[in-house]
Amino acid sequence: MDLALTENEDQQALRKLARDIAERELAPRAAQWDETEEFPHDSWEVFKKADLFAVTVGEEYGGMGMGDVESTIVLEELARADVSSAIVAHLNYNGPPRAIEHLGNDSLKQNWLPRVASGDALFCIGITEPDAGSAANLMRASLTEDPAGGFRLNAYKNFVTGGHVAAACLVWARFPGGEGAKGIGAVVVDLSSPGVSVTGVHKKMGLRGCTEAELAFDDVHVASEDVLVWGDPDSTDPFRDLLLHLNHERCGNAAMCLGAGQGALEAAVQYMNERQVGSGTLADLQGLQWKVADMATQLESARLLLYRAVSMAGPHGTPPPLETAMAKTACNLAARSVCDEAIQLHGGYGFSREYAVERMYRDIRGLSIGAGTVEVQRNFIGTNVLKGRTTSSPGWRNPLVG
Ligand SMILES: Cc1cc2nc3c(=O)[nH]c(=O)nc-3n(C[C@H](O)[C@H](O)[C@H](O)COP(=O)(O)OP(=O)(O)OC[C@H]3O[C@@H](n4cnc5c(N)ncnc54)[C@H](O)[C@@H]3O)c2cc1C
Incomplete structure (x- = not known):
């Protein structure tokens, strides 16, 4: 592409x-x-x-x-x-x-x-805990060695998307001896294993069909071959590898924002061409045309950032971190702004449940929080730019080396 x-x-x-x-x-x-x-x-x-x-x-x-x-x-x-x-x-x-x-x-x-x-098995991912969200390095989930072989997992994960229907979960947890980001690795847990329970599901404003579950892991046996990434008590590298792999999730999250934003823009365009005000339609009003211009421009610029990030992954790689963080931020913010304006352009009907834009607005809201919040993405972008790191854009030189 x-x-x-x-x-x-x-x-x-x-x-x-x-x-x-x-x-x-x-x-x-x-x-x-x-x-x-x-x-x-x-x-x-x-x-x-x-x-x-x-x-x-x-x-x-x-x-x-x-x-x-x-x-x-x-x-x-x-x-x-x-x-x-x-x-x-x-x-x-x-x-x-x-x-x-x-x-x-x-x-x-x-x-x-x-x-x-x-499609016989659906996967979920358990990173977040009640006291460790953006600061995932503070997680309490722990693996202890099982004298019979493998490990025992004790963990409580919340906001696990699809956790109540999934067959398996990738659980991020701390291996013996680690502290902070050191020691964190990840294991695959079959959710029918003894000791796993779904303790509840979150009631939300949007994305209400596919909700997030709370999962408890009570002394669950994990075989050594079910370790995906081994935590190292002396190194943060395994944790970094896992974070890098979240770039796929960030791009998927961004793609859904783009799709919903596109749906909302198209709904607004259709409505504006149909809705009569006085002798014309909403589409005839220049003040509203400018809104549509901004909506289309926001979506299209976010789309370019996203397709750049995923194209850079190649067929079997991983999207690069800085380009991914920019793409996720842009798509999250564009979708919020576009869905909000789509409601405004529908007037009272936009606020009613009779039109889909109201649902789209609620559905995409949580995507600015999942897969690393917009603020956390901005932290990453800001610190990298200030250290002189550049994206793949040829026009951007590192200002710190002249
Ligand atoms: C729709 C949805 C799906 C999700 N799916 C999953 C899933 O499948 N698996 C999973 O493990 N988790 C999932 N999550 C959880 C999500 O990853 C966390 O909610 C997110 O990481 C934020 O953590 P928190 O909720 O504890 O908020 P906190 O970390 O407490 O943050 C609260 C606010 O403070 C801001 N903040 C925190 N730290 C900083 C900082 N250093 N600098 C600037 N601002 C900061 C945040 O951006 C946020 O606005 C999902 C969440 C949602 C909404």
Whole structure:
């Protein structure tokens, strides 16, 4: 893909498939998942039938072996209709399965990736704890050596997206002897294991179909082959490797913001061309045309940043940190602003539940918090820029070396 965002034939076909599914299967039921707070099992089945879960899994495990560009294309299209359903695909595209494929041992890959590709197993990720959110290095989750072999996991994780329906969870936890960011690694836990319980689900303003669960791990046995990343009590490197892999999640989160923002912009354009005010329509009013101009410009600039970040990952790599942080921040903020203005442009109807823009506004709000908040992304961007680090843009030189 180049800066004109030209897509190859496979990518065009994938976008068309995802758009058809979104319009035919997701859009008609999006309000239902929101109103009832039911998990969108029907969307999950639709994705399975269309082979959509296979997109990012390697061909040797039954997948299509595609990368972050393709997962972005699909998520953008699905979220344009329903973010609660899109996030189900996102969990398997950009969550733990990608880390397993890149960092995992053969047993983890053989055990989980074919089930991920077929859509029989959904993955979730447990990082956040009640007293350790942005400061993940303060987590209490601990692994102790089991004299019979492997480890025992004791942890309480909250805000685990899809944790109440997933088959497995990648749990970030501290290995024996570590403190702070040192010692943190990650293990894959089959959620049917003895000692695992779902203690509740969060009630939220948006993304109400696919909610977040609280998971307790009470002395759960973890075999050595289920360790994805070994924590090292003397090093922060394993923790950094895990953080780097979250860049897939950040880009997926950004793609869903872009899709929902696009859906809201299109809804506003349609409404403005239909809504009569006096002798014309809302679309005739220059003050409102300027709003649409800003909405379209915000979305398009965020889109360019996101597609740059995912293109840089290549087919099997990971999107780079600085470009990813900029893309996530831009997409989060663009979606918030665009969905907010879309409500304004619909007038009173925009505030009512009769129009989808109200739901889109609520659905994307939490994405500025999940996968590293906008503030944490800005911390990362600000400190890097001030240290003289540059993005891949050729026009940007390090000002500290002259
Ligand atoms: C929709 C959604 C999905 C999620 N999915 C998952 C999931 O699947 N798995 C999982 O483990 N977690 C998940 N989370 C949890 C999410 O990662 C945390 O909520 C997030 O990291 C923030 O942590 P916190 O809620 O404890 O807020 P806090 O860390 O307490 O932060 C509160 C506020 O202070 C700001 N802040 C904190 N530290 C700093 C700082 N150093 N500088 C500037 N500002 C700062 C934050 O940006 C935020 O605005 C999800 C959350 C949401 C909303």
